[in-house]
């Protein structure tokens with residue numbers, strides 16, 4: 729099946745790009761935190777509004793925004809030096825490479 733093989737090849741290529749890190753556009757960590765906070769507040773406000781108005785689609789939309797925030801953080805809350813994911817309580821140093829992380 730040549731179609732499936734091409735698909736697998738493409739998938740591997742994309743994986744390499746993601747692991748490479750350099751091709752993924754970097755956003756400064758301060759900006760990432762601001763955007764994440766904004767998405768979190770927005771999601772909660774939409775959920776509360778949906779609950780107040782008894783509109784299920786609005787509640788679902790708010791949940792979607794929160795899920796989007798988590799995906800966003802997983803993609804961009806990373807060390808600018810090695811690309812490793814930064815834990816919340818790791819302080820000023822990257823737990824993976826030990827570089828100082830300005831946030």
Ligand SMILES: [Zn+2]
Nearest residue numbers: 807810822825
């Ligand atoms: Zn690092």
